């Protein structure tokens with residue numbers, strides 16, 4: 001009798017265990033493929049084929065590239081397209097629900113998508129436009145504040 005009870009108990013335990021496994025397997029199947037417990041920044045796909053530099057390199061070194069570029073331009077008057085902030089903004093456009101490019105005021109802005117995550121604050125957009133120049137996107141995708149030049153938005157974004 002006790003033996004029989006023990007067997008029933010053992011089978012019950014086994015069934016509960018198998019049911020548990022099935023639930024776990026099912027739940028795992030429902031998860032998105034790259035579900036990771038570590039929250040990652042949601043970086044928007046940029047325009048164009050490739051970045052101004054190798055992706056891994058730009059990810060690590062864009063700060064120094066930009067600052068170097070700025071010093072070259074501001075102090076030495078060298079204005080080339082390579083590593084220009086304007087260039088970054090033209091390619092890395094993020095559009096909002098209204099299909100217009102979002103400015104750095106939005107947490108969805110390309111630069112902020114990562115900086116917010118990394119707790120980095122930059123003051124560049126107090127002077128520089130954070131939205132692309134006219135002509136980069138079709139007319140109906142153009143924000144009102146995208147005036148010519150990288151400093152075009154100065155008056156508007158600083159208000």
Ligand code: HEC
Nearest residue numbers: 043046047048049050051052055058059062083087088091
């Ligand atoms: C011609 C268009 C273009 C220009 C100009 C450009 N980028 Fe990119 N950028 C891209 C593309 C495309 C990728 C994605 C490459 C990939 O996925 O391998 C990228 C990737 C990146 C990444 C890595 C994002 C990630 O997913 O980790 C950073 C950071 C970045 N760019 C910053 C910049 C900065 C800063 C500038 C200006 C100095 C700039 N980019 C200029 C097109 C551009």
Ligand code: HEC
Nearest residue numbers: 066067069070073074083084085086122123124126127150
């Ligand atoms: C107080 C206003 C101001 C701030 C803040 C500012 N800049 Fe500039 N920046 C300028 C001016 C003015 C120029 C010169 C534009 C020209 O002569 O073409 C310039 C030029 C540049 C250039 C070369 C032109 C271009 O479009 O690539 C780069 C790169 C640049 N700045 C990067 C930065 C970065 C990165 C930051 C933030 C860390 C920043 N700037 C913050 C005013 C500012």
Ligand code: HEC
Nearest residue numbers: 043059062063066088089092110111114115118120121122
């Ligand atoms: C893939 C993530 C990522 C993206 C996208 C990104 N950044 Fe950064 N950025 C960082 C990190 C991380 C740091 C801090 C690095 C450090 O402290 O050494 C940083 C630092 C900077 C700095 C230096 C800030 C300081 O206090 O010295 C500047 C300037 C800068 N980023 C500009 C930009 C601009 C402009 C864009 C958009 C065109 C951009 N970044 C997009 C990750 C990113």
